[in-house]
Amino acid sequence: MDKTTRKLIDGVLKNTNNPKLAWHLVKRVISSPSSSSSSSTQHLVTITTRILATAKMHNELHHLHNLLLSSHNYHIAHPSLISMVRVLAQLGHVDDAITHFKSLRAQFPSLSPSLPLYNLLLRSTLRHHRPGFVSWLYSDMLAARVAPQTYTFNLLIHSLCESRAFDHALQLFEKMPQKGCCPNEFTLGILVRGLCRAGLVKQALELVNNNNSCRIANRVVYNTLVSRFCREEMNNEAERLVERMNELGVLPDVVTFNSRISALCRAGKVMEASRIFRDMQMDAELGLPRPNVVTFNLMLKGFCKHGMMGDARGLVETMKKVGNFDSLECYNIWLMGLLRNGELLEARLVLDEMVAKGIEPNAYTYNIMMDGLCRNHMLSDARGLMDLMMRNGVYPDTVAYSTLLHGYCSRGKVFEAKSVLHEMIRNGCQPNTYTCNTLLHSLWKEGRTLEAEEMLQKMNEKCYQPDTVTCNIVVNGLCRNGELDKASEIVSEMWTNGPTSLDKGNSFASLINSIHNVSNCLPDGITYTTLINGLCKVGRLEEAKKKFIEMLAKNLRPDSVTYDTFIWSFCKQGKISSAFRVLKDMERNGCSKTLQTYNALILGLGSNNQIFEIYGLKDEMKEKGISPDICTYNNIITCLCEGGKAKDAISLLHEMLDKGISPNVSSFKILIKAFSKSSDFKVACELFEVALNICGRKEALYSLMFNELLAGGQLSEAKELFEVSLDRYLTLKNFMYKDLIARLCQDERLADANSLLYKLIDKGYGFDHASFMPVIDGLSKRGNKRQADELAKRMMELELEDRPVDRTYSNRKRVIPGKLLKDGGSDWQDIINRDAGSGIALKTLKRVQKGWGQGSISSLQPQQNDFLDYYDGSG
Incomplete structure (x- = not known):
């Protein structure tokens, strides 16, 4: 290489960061007559091509190609153009490389390229997913009389497998010996891996068992098969293949065993996986491979996934002893296991342990913690964790924000969820379709239809592509709101393209249609099941059947x-x-x-x-x-009780408790009603006591038992239970206490009825003041007018105070009054118009009104209480 050429090359190299100047220098040299040798020009073209390709100066590359051809010196042009093609292929500019190579072949058809160049182009096209060029390259290779080698065939078979042309790949594999090339273990491995990835694992096994293939099958080929068998949950086939490996002298390695352990854990057979793991640890004399870090992590993940936390803790201790618990991956697996199993405090300690060991948590670590806290509804802690992330220099990603947003949505806190979305966008973290779908689903669930529609509109404006999940959320929301016709239109629109068949009044259908590429959001089984469920719920069974038939016609499997x-x-x-x-x-x-x-x-x-x-x-x-679950048992108990076999139903109660299924209020309600109906109040009361111990002392149980006792004529027991309920400050909404007071008065037990009224007053309850009337009537009939007047006076005082009924108590103190118990109020007109004792009631009221000077009856209507209306949510 002469000094001039050397200086030029040095000048070009110095201007690598200034490709335009470098190109200017090269262009001047190549354009002018030169005595440069072929090798120096080739070296210069190689450097120039690399600079121009890196700078994406495609026009200049094309110019360089033409300059070389115009030199009319094929001794310089041909090798230089080959160098140009080689550099482009190496840099991944496959389209440019093939274009220049085709031009080269057209200009110099008699000069055959080398086999390494063909192999390089084949490898580059495969690596950059351009299988369409492979066929042309192979045809040109044969036309140039370049004999392929085994490596070439491996590339071709790989390309055919990538294109899922397995029949052609197998044919080529069989014809290789005829072409003078013997398949090797790599050839077989490429074919087996391709077949396995396509789910054709049995065909891959047949290929390996073939006599010609068996001799070249190595451990990698067998491991590929074992791994795929395990993924397909064909564990028996995997076991037999491992035995065959031993018979053939291809000893399984740690990869083989890891595949088996992973598959068993995934299938829930953790104990079987644990047995293999233990054998790897203990039975060294059998020649089994020792477990590596991957093996330990697989077992830890399996134990945690299936709630075997005792075994997981023991494994963690073992990993720490042997030094296999010192990576970020190990800690992330353990953290996820703890959080998914509700061990929040221990997870926090593990996080502190990580930091103490100098293992910095990454975004995935924090996302695991975020997910665990949100799953356990610890949203304020999750919010605090996000702040901690940013203080530690780990900025939340889309997954972190979406997790927190989902946590708020799962608790119905849509306002907080929308705040997270705004913060996410403000911090430059773009939400994805999953984020938007989460919020959209929550808005529908909360019945905030207008906001859901606005959300869809914003998704459209921001060019977020809706997916099938988005459309399913809309369909589900419309079904929940009873807008089944609109939901059906959405499903139809998902199959077609264009709003012409839609009702213009269907804003959601129009909006969905206006979003880009909505026709690509094809309905799935969930779409149709949602719509069918909505139709069935309102009794439109015939339409549901038609949708089912349509589902089958669309090749969607129910x-x-x-x-x-x-x-x-x-x-x-x-x-x-x-x-x-x-x-x-x-x-x-x-x-x-x-x-x-x-x-x-x-x-x-x-x-x-x-x-x-x-x-x-x-x-x-x-x-x-x-x-069976609680629903199963309650259905059977209902059936037995309605069939007059309530005693048989009690045995189911015992069975539930034995199986660890706690009966709920409904379970006891069915039984108590059944025994009360047959007047077996002793058993009913015993069941009531059991229910209190299992379900807690809930108002629903007390009111149920009280009402059944009352309906069965057990007045004393009903009165006693009602007094206990008052002592517990239970709400009276479901207690038929007015009937109790009326029945006591009918049985001449005025003192008991009177004492109940005063107990209600003393306990601070507001209640239906019509309850006074039977007692006032009774006292008046007995001639106790003074006592009747005093009771009427007390009734009117309470009416003026306008006491609502339900009261909440905290530490035996009144906090906030709730709603009136009696629907529609308790005004005086209701009392006057009563059928029973209306005459005595009217006389009493006239006497009281004359004596107290309260004016007209209408003036005693309850007064409006703005604060109560606001608190109750009615304002």
């Missing part, structure tokens, strides 16, 4: 939820035979019965009092390993 929707609907209408026909169709299409299926069928059979069939279903659930 799942158990879809079928359960129909089964529930038929069972609620008492159409049991129709429900069982749906069930047969469900099983015929490969959908298994779920807990919801059984609950619906039990409900339907119960309405027909088919107890024997119900127990048959219960036994079937046990055989299939489906555990």
Whole structure:
């Protein structure tokens, strides 16, 4: 290389950061006659091509190509152009490389490129996902009489696998010996990996078991198969393949065992995975590989995922002893396990331990913590954690903001969620479709339809592409609001493109249609199941059936939820035979019965009092390993009680407790009502005591028992229970206390009725003042006019005070009054117009009015209380 050329190359290299000047220098040299050698020109072109390609100066590259061709010296032009193509391919400019290569082949058809250049171009096209060029390159290679090598065939087979042309790939694999190339372990590995990724694992196994392939199959090939078998939950096949590896002398390594452990943990077979893990630790004499960090992490993840926290803690201690618990990944797995299992305090200690060890939490660590806090509704702590992130220099990403936003939405705190969204945008973190969908779903759930529509409009303005989930949220919201026709229109619009078939009044349909590429949001099974469920709930079964048929016509496979929707609907209408026909169709299409299926069928059979069939279903659930829930038991208890077999229902109560299923208020309500109906109040009261111990001392239980005692004529017991309820400051909304007072008066127990009234007053209760009237009537009939007048006076004083009924107590002190118990108020006209004792009531009121000088009766109407209206939310 002469000094002039050397200086030029140095000048070009010095101007690498100034590609325009470098190109100017090169252009002058190549354009002028030069005595430079072929090698020096080739070196200069290589440097120049790299500079121009990096600067994306495509026009200049094309100019350089033409300059080389115009030199009319193929000894310089041809190798220089090959260098140019090689550099472009190496830099990943595949389109430019192929363009220049095609031009080169057209200009110099008699000069064959080398095999390494073809291999380089093939490798580059595959790496940058341009499989379309492969076929042309291979054809040109054959035309140039360049014999491919095994490596070339490996690239071609890889390309065919990427294009899912497996038949052609297998044919090429078989023809390789005819082309003078023998497949090697890499060839087989490429084919096996491609088949496995496409889910054709059995075909891959057949290929490996072929006599010609068996001799070149190595551990990597077998590990690929084992891993795929495990992913497909074909664990038995994986075990047999591991045994075959041992027979062939291809000993499984730690990757093989890690694949098995990962698959078993994913399938919930953690104990089986633990056995393999233990063998790897203990049975060194068997030649098993020792577990590595990946093995430990897989087992830790498996224990945590399935709630085996004792085993997980023991494993963490072991990892610390052997020095395998010192990476950020280990801590992140452990943190996620603790938080997903509600161990919040321990998770906080682990986070402190990380920092003490010098392992800085990353964004993923904080996101794990954020998710755990939000799952446990500790939203203020989650908010504080985000502030801590920023103080530590870790800025929240879309996942962090979306997690916090979802946490607020899950608690119905839409205002706070919208604040998070605004903060997110303000801090330069762009929300994604998931973020918007989360808030949109919450707005629908809270019934804030206008805000949901505004949200959709903003998504459109900001060019957020709605997905199927977005449309499903809209469909679900419309169904919840009873706008089923609009929901149906949305589903139709998801299949088609254009607003012409839509009602202009359907703002949501128009809005959805106006959003870009809405036609790409194709309906899925959830879309149709949502719409079908909405139609079934309002009894539009025929329309629901049509949607089901449309779903099948669109090649959308219904799942158990879809079928359960129909089964529930038929069972609620008492159409049991129709429900069982749906069930047969469900099983015929490969959908298994779920807990919801059984609950619906039990409900339907119960309405027909088919107890024997119900127990048959219960036994079937046990055989299939489906555990009944509280809904299942309550349905069976209802059926037994309505069939006059309440005593049999009690055994179910014991069964529930034995299985760790806590009966709820509804469970006891059914039983107490049944025994009260048969006048077995002793058992009813015993059940009441049990209910208090299990469900807590809730007003619903006290009011239920009180009302049943009263209806059964057990006045003394009812009075006693009512007094206990007053002592506990329970609300009176569901207590039929007026009937108790009236019944006591009818039984000449005026003293008891009177004492109840004064107890209500003393306890600070506001109540329906019509309760006074039976007592006043009774006293007047007995001639106790003075006592009747005093009671009437007290009644009017309370009326003037306008006391609401429900009161909340804290530390036995009155805090805030609530709503009036009696619907529509308790004005005097209601009392005057009473049928029973109205004459005596009218005389009493006239006497009181004359004596007290209170003016007209209308002046005694309750006065408006602005504060109470505001507190109650009515203002």
